Amino acid sequence: MKELKILLILVVVVLVGYWGIEPYAHSVMHGEVKKPDYNYSDLKTTAATTGDPAKGKELFVANCASCHGLKNDGINPGMDKNAAIASFNVVPPDLSNIAAILDHKFLAAFIKNPQQATENPKFAMPPMAQLSDEDVGHIIAYLSSVAKKNLDGKEITIEACGRCHSIKYQKIYAETPAENLKAYLGKVPPDLSVMGKAKELEYLETFINNPQNGLPGTSMPRLGLTKESTEKVVAYLDQIADPHREQRNKLGMWVIGYLVVMVGLTFAWKKKIWKNIH
Amino acid sequence: MADEKVSRRDFLLYAMGAWAAVGVGSVLYAMYKTWEPLPEVKAQATVTFDLSSVEPGQIKVVSWRGKPVFVLRRTPDMAKCDGRSVKGDYTVVLGICTHLGCIPNWEPDKKIWHCPCHGGEYDACGKNIFGPPPRPLDVPPFKLEGNTIVLGEEGPEYKQMKEKGLTV
Amino acid sequence: MKFMDWLDERLAVRQLIKVMLTEYYVPKNINFLWSFGVLIMVVFAILVVSGIFLLMYYKPDSHLAFDSVNKTIMMDVEYGWLFRHTHAVAASIMFLVLYVHMARGIYYGSFKAPREIVWITGYILFVLMAATAFTGYLLPWGQMSYWAAQTITTLFEKIPFIGPDLVVWIRGNYIVEDATLTRFFALHVVFLPLLLIVFTAIHLYAVRIVGSNNEDGIELTKEEKKHGKGIPFWPVFMAKEFFVISVFLIFFFYLVFYQYKFAMDPINFTPADYLQTPTHIYPEWYFLAFYEVLRGFFFSQNLGLIAFVLSMFIAAFLPWLDTSPIKSGNHRPLYKILFFIFVADFVFLTILGKLPPTGLYAWLGFAGSLVYFAFFFALPIISRIEKKKLEGGR
Incomplete structure (x- = not known):
């Protein structure tokens, strides 16, 4: 429990920091990006756009x-x-x-x-x-x-x-x-x-x-x-x-899947070893 | 009871170790792949060359995978080559002396290749006719597409030649 | 086992395993924050290995560097992108792990006697790591690389008398150029890593001598630790450590594959141009707090520079600033409050460091910088209060 509390503090600090330096900072720096205008509505012309x-x-x-x-x-x-x-x-x-x-x-x-x-x-x-x-x-x-x-x-x-x-x-x-x-x-x-x-x-x-x-x-x-x-x-x-995006996204799932199994194994071993330690 | 506990612990430890080995193996594989030749190098693996651009009696040198390939269009006064010949009257050989790897020079008056290092000589078919070379000049893998030759790919003509043991 | 005997006769491996692992005891009352030391080693190993593979294709030449990174490594080499992503993210995450490791040391008083050497060598390692990160950041030769190096080396100009000459000497040119790149490369891949390894050895040796601190900050003798109050490093401590490492690696590789932009800034994908500074430049996140202290004293450049240098090094003197006999923050209510204010302030400064230093932000930066120093200057005062209390209690 105590360790979860510490972890929670850690996670909150990291998330607040991340929010500040990435999404928030970038929104301040770049402001609103203007929307593209595909009608080119500023151009007033009487010229025709079709003919013979x-x-x-x-x-x-x-x-x-x-x-x-x-x-x-x-x-x-x-x-x-x-x-x-x-x-x-x-x-x-x-x-x-x-x-x-x-x-x-x-x-x-x-x-x-x-x-x-x-x-x-x-x-x-x-x-x-x-x-x-x-x-x-x-x-x-x-x-x-x-x-x-x-x-x-x-x-x-x-x-x-x-x-x-x-x-x-x-x-x-x-x-x-x-x-x-x-x-x-x-x-x-x-x-x-x-x-x-x-x-x-x-x-x-x-x-x-x-x-x-x-x-x-x-x-x-x-x-x-x-x-x-x-x-x-x-x-x-x-x-x-970014030519390797597909490979990266796919490999990422494999690596994370591998590590999830690793977490399971290490957790089981840790529990076993710590069974008699209080 | 104590034994059982130890074996359970050991089993988990071994399982962990084995799983970690899988991870290390994958990383090693990625490392192995990083040492493969880059795409631009692999692009040089095959070279195409237009045989008809060689005049009778003329020799052209094509660079293939960093090595010289001699393309000679033989004239009737040169040696006859039967099986070693490409498209009738062309000699296509790797220009590397089979003795110690020097590059032989063509001597037009004698119609032979002469190796500057140890005096080995090859006839117009690339066959060793004098000196230390143990075997004829190698024929590189090739494929014919009309008048074009693709070096680095094994076509039927090359395979035939290889079966007869004429490429080395 | 015969091989073990053979080795044992020559290298006394059994004795070594006992001293280093099975009969090296750490206190039982420590939490997962004590795992971060090993995590640092893990990240360092990742950096070394991925770095070696980058080294095989990287070209330390101002004309070739950008393309060797962004074309050859990122596009042509099989899995080259993986090694680069891993290296960049590991460099960034190294500092997160370092900061947690240091904050744990500060909170639980791990810098106090008899662990001053542990703290000092650790601090040297931090500074060396910062230098390694800084020199490494120039290597991709992007706009951010270039202007970070340009501005930080310019700071040396303010050193009295020798400053201007020193800057030219460091750069090997009047601006950051090819010579700078090549020498930073040499520092980054050989000299600084060597120093890091040497100081890591001293750091670990010192920890082995004095032992780990614990949550309560009450020293345990080896006998106490052996009989109930401690756990052997192997397998008990490491069993937990492996679990922590695995969880950490999930977080780490999630960043490597899906959330890497914080470590590979888009601006750095534009090649270095010494005639054009990008509209926004900022250091990597781990230097932002110190950078904000530099900017915080916006009304005086010299003061800002002094504050900047002080902010980087003042924590090295913690063992002499905080002389309270009580170690752990768990038993020091006042200190605990100060500590969390300090942590909040550090995050605050980090965030401000990336924002434009104008208007309100400038004043907030100034306030944040003052709080930063206030923490350190409050320590002697708290120490005195706590000492008095302790004497009064007797």
């Missing part, structure tokens, strides 16, 4: 293809990679699958005004002011018609993050050279290999949805990913950062 794909293709070739390629439809960019890096310090993305991973309303607002949509005044792409609201709709319709459906987490991550971020543990390297990124963004974007461990997943989701909500002042542009794409990216980052 055939017209869209013409508009694409005339307005976009000087910088952007579209492999799915056999369109090569007008400038090669090195020329693009030299002029923008970043590789313009191939737009084959962009409509599958980005929110279309965001995409419409983005085409009209990339700096506003990405919340990054230095964003490399100029506003496409020459396009009418309907034109934008046609282009989005075209992009949707060529985009591959059901991309997996890895593919989306490479599409969405791979121009600037490396994931070197997966042998994925940023498309744009580090020194150009530094010139473009002010610093080299961090490697994402263990990002799933370095940040809470909830935070990552909010951050990807809108970097300014996670790290105010960051030079990372808002990407405008859909909810599904964001979740797939987060799940992928989580999985590559």
Whole structure:
């Protein structure tokens, strides 16, 4: 009885301490994480989000293809990679699958005004002011018609993050050279290999949805990913950062089961030996 | 009565000891596993090589598991090899002298391999023809996939050769 | 048995077993808190074994360290993650076990004569363990590793005259860099563990000489312990010890597999960057109380530093601060109250240590630091009161 009382004191002290340094301290330090906004409700745009794909293709070739390629439809960019890096310090993305991973309303607002949509005044792409609201709709319709459906987490991550971020543990390297990124963004974007461990997943989701909500002042542009794409990216980052989770959870049960038996055995032996000691 | 007590106590003690041994065994197993080659090393266990990239009379050296593998495309003026031959006119051998492990050099004019260490010589089939080497150059395990050879995997051609005792 | 005879003739093993185990008596009136000494040995063994296996893949180079830990060990080596989790959690839990062991010593007066050497060597072991933990924490070369080393080494700058030069000397560079990492590595894996083993030997030897204290703090002679008031170390004491160890290991491996974040901070999964301090930095939990004392005197940096050093070492002088003839807290009502205030204060400081030192928290930290020292400075007073009472009672 007396020993149980001591144990109880010990447990209470440990639990209070643990509560203080883990859940409580983290709630004070990080505060509330803002909820992601997948409607991109701050963006007001009159541009259409759908239209005629055939017209869209013409508009694409005339307005976009000087910088952007579209492999799915056999369109090569007008400038090669090195020329693009030299002029923008970043590789313009191939737009084959962009409509599958980005929110279309965001995409419409983005085409009209990339700096506003990405919340990054230095964003490399100029506003496409020459396009009418309907034109934008046609282009989005075209992009949707060529985009591959059901991309997996890895593919989306490479599409969405791979121009600037490396994931070197997966042998994925940023498309744009580090020194150009530094010139473009002010610093080299961090490697994402263990990002799933370095940040809470909830935070990552909010951050990807809108970097300014996670790290105010960051030079990372808002990407405008859909909810599904964001979740797939987060799940992928989580999985590559902790590849042995399943093995760990399973082995843990075995080890604890083993020790429970050990407790039984040692308890029986202790009782036997202490039978005559009072 | 006293004896019974002792034996019960001993039984529990032995059971505890045995159970602890199970735990120690598991830990030892985990330790054993940590010494296995890392994935990137294991990835080097097999190497693929395109045989058609070798010109007749030419030798290419492929690095397989850190060792040199000589791939020679023989010309009609070289020794005939029957069973030791891969895909008709290729000689594929481990470039390590069977005497003391030096790496022999190809001498194009004589069409033989000459070992710099103790003067051992091998013909274009890798057979020892002079000096201290006790046996021909070894043939590494291989598998043929069209014109591609996969080193490190045992294909039917290799197994056949092995059965005839021609690989060592 | 023939082999035993052979060994006995050469090494006197039978005599050794008697002296060390079967005829070494510990008092009967001790509770499971006396098992924590052996628990410390168990955790130390776990640390050594898991450490050896980490050592086989770790690379003490500022360019390679992070990847060797987070890629090679955590992802590529089979069960490498297990050894790292175990090592990290064991390092953290070591201090929980140490603190319980020390608190037991403080409560039951185990530091008092004739056990001063036991207490002092134990305290040295605590400081060495802290140094081992600190040097080891730099090795993964994450942001937290880096900035912990950077800030703690900066503390030495405040030492009069030699401070600034000393810091550069310790680091081998103007900032924490490759040279620092490599020398911390050497200290962590060779020098400090060697010292720990030496002092553990002295500590255990001293305990064997003076024997264990007990709940009532009344000394027992060997004869008394042999005849009824004690139990032999083997098998009786160890029978209980095995049970305690097994229960402890369940707790320990639960943490290793499912609740390891407290010992492997997320911030440390970002590689060290000497140009950017993380938004929140804090020491590992076991240093938080002392760290809070450092910050507690927020109005004066120098005072805080002096208080910090004093807080780390003042407990070493317990045998001379508390001179009361009564040992056990069970028989010292006043002391008992003070002790629990002290424990509560230590937990309080630990929690505050991780919170931002602003506003109310800063003042609470100051108050907590004062209570911390008040405990030690109240001891001579209590001792005098208790001595008077004892004399009056006669």
